[in-house]
Amino acid sequence: MTKILVIGGGPAGLYFAISVKLREPQTEITVIERNKANDTFGWGVVLSDETLENLTQNDPASAADIRTHFAYWDDIALHHKGEKLVSSGHGFCGIGRKRLLSILQNRARDLGVDLQFGSDVAAASSYMTDYDVVVAADGLNSRTRTEFSESFKPDTDLRACQFVWLGTQQKFDDAFTFIFEKTDKGWIWAHAYQFDDDTATFIVECSQSTYDAFRFADLNQQQSIAICEEIFADHLDGHALMTNANHIRGSAWIQFPRVLCETWYHQNVVLLGDASATAHFSIGSGTKLALESAISLAENITQDQPLDVAFDSYQSARKLEVLRLQSAARNSVEWFEDVERYLDLDPMQLNYSLLTRSQ
Numbered sequence: 158m159t160k161i162l163v164i165g166g167g168p169a170g171l172y173f174a175i176s177v178k179l180r181e182p183q184t185e186i187t188v189i190e191r192n193k194a195n196d197t198f199g200w201g202v203v204l205s206d207e208t209l210e211n212l213t214q215n216d217p218a219s220a221a222d223i224r225t226h227f228a229y230w231d232d233i234a235l236h237h238k239g240e241k242l243v244s245s246g247h248g249f250c251g252i253g254r255k256r257l258l259s260i261l262q263n264r265a266r267d268l269g270v271d272l273q274f275g276s277d278v279a280a281a282s283s284y285m286t287d288y289d290v291v292v293a294a295d296g297l298n299s300r301t302r303t304e305f306s307e308s309f310k311p312d313t314d315l316r317a318c319q320f321v322w323l324g325t326q327q328k329f330d331d332a333f334t335f336i337f338e339k340t341d342k343g344w345i346w347a348h349a350y351q352f353d354d355d356t357a358t359f360i361v362e363c364s365q366s367t368y369d370a371f372r373f374a375d376l377n378q379q380q381s382i383a384i385c386e387e388i389f390a391d392h393l394d395g396h397a398l399m400t401n402a403n404h405i406r407g408s409a410w411i412q413f414p415r416v417l418c419e420t421w422y423h424q425n426v427v428l429l430g431d432a433s434a435t436a437h438f439s440i441g442s443g444t445k446l447a448l449e450s451a452i453s454l455a456e457n458i459t460q461d462q463p464l465d466v467a468f469d470s471y472q473s474a475r476k477l478e479v480l481r482l483q484s485a486a487r488n489s490v491e492w493f494e495d496v497e498r499y500l501d502l503d504p505m506q507l508n509y510s511l512l513t514r515s516q
């Protein structure tokens with residue numbers, strides 16, 4: 158019987174465990190997650206209809222559960238200089254990260270996966286002899302990627318803008334909304350989208366110079382939030398902005414690191430999800446990549462083939478998809494990095510430029 162250890166109970170680790178159990182119920186799988194079961198960062202994530210279709214083919218039960226908790230919307234709205242421009246036909250769906258994880262945790266448990274919460278894995282190497290496969294689904298700041306960095310050869314590109322991932326109970330249920338506000342310290346903008354009946358994601362982003370002018374680095378989260386609430390007051394109708402990154406001391410602002418590893422495996426350790434590669438949030442594909450890579454890894458390691466062949470086939474298939482998405486993401490990120498160049502355009506032109514930014 159194969160024994161697998163998964164480090165990290167995010168979307169990638171949990172969905173991988175589910176996908177292996179569906180193919181090989183006798184495999185023993187343990188997922189170790191350092192957080193508690195319902196203690197997570199982030200608000201809602203976006204998934205496309207295409208991803209949902211892939212999830213349905215892989216596991217109709219969890220896909221159906223995810224579908225019943227989705228918020229759907231079709232429009233994109235741009236708020237700029239007091240005007241609102243709306244375009245239709247975009248087709249997105251959003252789900253709360255907490256909700257998604259709880260669906261995946263329940264499904265994994267039902268299939269017999271051993272889920273262990275509140276335990277921090279210090280080093281993947283400590284598990285390499287006791288397990289046939291160690292899957293490092295330990296996220297953006299993967300400790301495993303650092304431990305074997307000579308094999309994985311990660312390339313990290315820290316992008317220029319600063320952002321903070323907030324939520325609000327103000328409704329943005331009619332459109333995926335972009336709001337650009339000019340302040341005396343520079344431009345600052347928000348990406349807002351509904352993900353359940355009561356809550357919307359509200360990501361605030363700005364250039365380094367605006368960030369420095371507001372001194373966000375020196376402020377704690379509540380002080381930053383108070384400033385953002387004031388800036389976006391016209392769009393919040395008195396609703397608060399909220400953080401659920403209370404475990405982070407000081408500022409929760411970060412610059413997005415674009416990560417891509419040259420090699421995704423080292424002996425019996427394999428990287429999965431954000432640990433192997435990231436896609437910028439402005440094209441909403443990080444969770445999609447994590448879930449679809451989880452299916453691919455499960456498919457490959459449950460076939461009757463040597464482990465290195467399975468890993469290699471997984472890596473080739475997924476790296477191609479990552480490169481395609483990272484290229485679209487790069488165009489989108491660069492658009493936001495250069496956005497101040499476009500903000501004096503006529504609103505129609507600005508909207509066109511925004512909507513076609515990742516092409």
Ligand SMILES: Cc1cc2nc3c(=O)[nH]c(=O)nc-3n(C[C@H](O)[C@H](O)[C@H](O)COP(=O)(O)OP(=O)(O)OC[C@H]3O[C@@H](n4cnc5c(N)ncnc54)[C@H](O)[C@@H]3O)c2cc1C
Nearest residue numbers: 165167168169191202203278296430431438441443444445
């Ligand atoms: C602002 C923002 C907005 C986003 N919006 C979207 C979106 O709209 N759509 C989308 O698809 N994606 C979005 N993403 C990306 C998405 O959140 C990630 O791509 C996705 O969560 C990757 O899943 P993962 O399982 O690989 O990593 P994670 O979700 O980071 O999970 C990793 C898990 O491993 C655990 N862990 C780490 N180290 C250890 C350790 N040593 N021991 C035990 N456990 C450990 C962590 O606690 C965590 O639970 C967004 C990201 C950001 C930052």
